[in-house]
Amino acid sequence: MDGVHDLGGVNGFGAVELESNEPVFHEDWEPIGYALIFVGAADLNAFTIDELRHAIERMEPRHYLTSTYYERIVTGVAALFVEKGYVTHEELERRAGGRFPLARPVTPGEPAREPSISFAPGETVQVRKDHFRGHSRMPKYVRGKRGVVLHQAPRFPYASAAGHGIEAKHEPTYHVKFDAKDLWSDAAENSTVVVDLWESYLEKV
Amino acid sequence: MSDHHEPQVPLASRAARAKALRAALDEKNLIPKDYIENFAHVAENDWKPQNGAHVVAKAWTDPAFRERLLKDATSACAELGYHGPQGEYMAALVDTPTLHHVIVCTLCSCTAWPILGLPPDWYKSFEYRSRVVRESRSLLREMGLDLPESVEIRVVDTTAETRFLVLPVRPAGTEGWSEEKLASLISKNVLIGVALPQVPATA
Numbered sequence: 001m002d003g004v005h006d007l008g009g010v011n012g013f014g015a016v017e018l019e020s021n022e023p024v025f026h027e028d029w030e031p032i033g034y035a036l037i038f039v040g041a042a043d044l045n046a047f048t049i050d051e052l053r054h055a056i057e058r059m060e061p062r063h064y065l066t067s068t069y070y071e072r073i074v075t076g077v078a079a080l081f082v083e084k085g086y087v088t089h090e091e092l093e094r095r096a097g098g099r100f101p102l103a104r105p106v107t108p109g110e111p112a113r114e115p116s117i118s119f120a121p122g123e124t125v126q127v128r129k130d131h132f133r134g135h136s137r138m139p140k141y142v143r144g145k146r147g148v149v150l151h152q153a154p155r156f157p158y159a160s161a162a163g164h165g166i167e168a169k170h171e172p173t174y175h176v177k178f179d180a181k182d183l184w185s186d187a188a189e190n191s192t193v194v195v196d197l198w199e200s201y202l203e204k205v
Numbered sequence: 206m207s208d209h210h211e212p213q214v215p216l217a218s219r220a221a222r223a224k225a226l227r228a229a230l231d232e233k234n235l236i237p238k239d240y241i242e243n244f245a246h247v248a249e250n251d252w253k254p255q256n257g258a259h260v261v262a263k264a265w266t267d268p269a270f271r272e273r274l275l276k277d278a279t280s281a282c283a284e285l286g287y288h289g290p291q292g293e294y295m296a297a298l299v300d301t302p303t304l305h306h307v308i309v310c311t312l313c314s315c316t317a318w319p320i321l322g323l324p325p326d327w328y329k330s331f332e333y334r335s336r337v338v339r340e341s342r343s344l345l346r347e348m349g350l351d352l353p354e355s356v357e358i359r360v361v362d363t364t365a366e367t368r369f370l371v372l373p374v375r376p377a378g379t380e381g382w383s384e385e386k387l388a389s390l391i392s393k394n395v396l397i398g399v400a401l402p403q404v405p406a407t408a
Contacts, residue, residue: 008311008362010335016327016348018394024249024323029223034323035244036226038290039236053313069314069329074223087229095225098217137364139311141338154294156366173365175296180339180360188342191358196365 001133002140004061009141009184025070033073040080047080050162054135055079058103079103107133109164112171113200119174123149125202127176135163138201141183142193146205147176150194158198171199248323256287257320257370258391262384264297265375274372275299282320292319297372298361298398305356306371307345307398309337310363317368321396328397338362348399371398378404 007013025031040046047055055076056064064072079102081087092100110132119125129144137159153175157168177194180187217225230236260282264271274281278295282288295317298306310316311334316324327333336344341358345351352358361369373395379387390402 005312007331007335008309009339013332013335016330016332016336016344018327018348019325022325025245026326027220029220031245031248032223032227032241034248035241036230036236038244039230039240043237044235056313065331068219069326071219071222074219074226078222078226081226081230086233086235087226091229092222092225093214093217095228096217096221097225098215098221100217100222100225137312139362139364141311151296153296153365153367156294159365173367175361175367177359180341184339187339188358189354190356191341191360193338194359194361196361196363196367198365 001057001136002131003057004064005057006140008139027070029074030070033070033077036077036081037073040077040084044086046084046086047165048157048162048168050135050157050159050168051080051165052076053159054106054163055083055103057135058106060101060104063101075102106164109134109162109166110160110200111166112158112161112169112198114169116169116171116199117202117204118172118199119149119152119202119204121149121151124205125149125174125176126205127197128201128203132160134160136160136201138197139195142176142178142195142197145178145182147178147195149174150177151175153196156198158200160198160200173198174202176202248318252289252318252320253322254320254391254393254396255388256282256285256322257317257393257396258388259285259384260287260297260320260370261372261391261396262387264372265387266384278370287319289319291315292317292368294366295320295368295370298359298369299372300374300398302374303356304359305352305398306359306361306369307337307341308361308363308369308371309334311335311338312362312364315363315368316397317370320370321393325393345399350400370396373398373402376402376404 127142153173155170161168180191314329394400
């Protein structure tokens with residue numbers, strides 16, 4: 001989906017603030033969301049990590065942009081526990097003593113391409129040009145762009161299916177190198193960007 | 206926001222929302238005993254950049270290990286005891302005098318937890334996620350890393366399931382150093398690629 005989370009190349013943001021001797025967690029509630037991902041995904045098999053990523057992307061955009069990282073994790077996990085019927089939104093708001101915003105409704109997923117088309121290291125490939133409203137791990141800055149395959153990684157469940165909880169074929173991902181100037185005319189000199197893309201996001205040239 | 210009606214009920218605090226979710230699941234006995242405390246303990250003590258530093262220092266001093274790391278980083282890291290969630294498939298990005306790698310996750314904040322630790326706040330910031338892919342050279346300069354234009358900057362966006370670490374060039378002046386001393390030069394920022402190992406002037 002072309003959501004506000006898809007931030008690569010977006011203009012307008014300022015300086016990156018480094019913190020010296022940064023603690024792993026800044027506040028005592030921060031590990032809760034992360035730990036509950038494992039309760040939901042590993043112990044209960046209630047959802048996949050891909051669904052969690054998508055639940056965060058489905059946050060109302062203004063909330064996403066004003067939230068902290070661990071707040072987004074808690075929001076995504078809570079949204080899934082509500083959508084999967086483990087708890088109700090009302091119960092969460094009653095316990096929290098105020099509004100507890102979750103995520104906007106999920107749309108249909110996309111099964112992996114059949115039959116599959118594979119690619120080889122060194123091959124020039126093109127990223128698909130079409131738009132998809134659901135979960136995608138293809139950042140919009142490479143849509144329709146051409147790059148060169150550096151490496152084929154092992155098979156993983158196709159994110160655009162797994163992010164919706166539907167059966168996800170395991171297919172390879174490819175590390176594809178793009179010239180940054182092909183992505184943005186004002187990109188840094190002598191720079192490239194490598195994106196790790198599922199096979200179904202790529203097409204033959 | 207003028208075009209937006211203010212909701213009547215105020216937003217619960219972040220801490221209150223997190224704790225409400227925990228309490229709701231706890232009441233249904235869905236969270237095993239001490240699960241969250243154990244998770245926090247592992248995140249704070251086991252997943253740390255010293256693990257990645259060990260991997261880099263060993264790759265600098267042991268050519269056979271380096272070869273194994275480049276071929277199959279997941280197994281090479283497991284040899285040293287480093288594996289776990291967000292480390293199911295790991296790859297080393299090999300810097301050379303003319304190629305520098307830097308890691309980002311523009312879509313969320315994926316990182317190789319077992320060898321880098323959980324990502325720092327700056328890595329998760331919208332500023333870093335939006336800017337590094339497009340203006341790597343000037344952003345790295347702002348962050349204290351000024352690379353000559355003859356060095357290609359290769360930004361690696363962690364958009365699927367591969368988790369990366371940067372293998373920097375071993376700095377000059379470290380000949381004969383032990384693995385432990387070399388590892389002390391490697392920080393989380395070096396493993397991500399926004400800094401280079403610095404040899405102290407007095408070393």
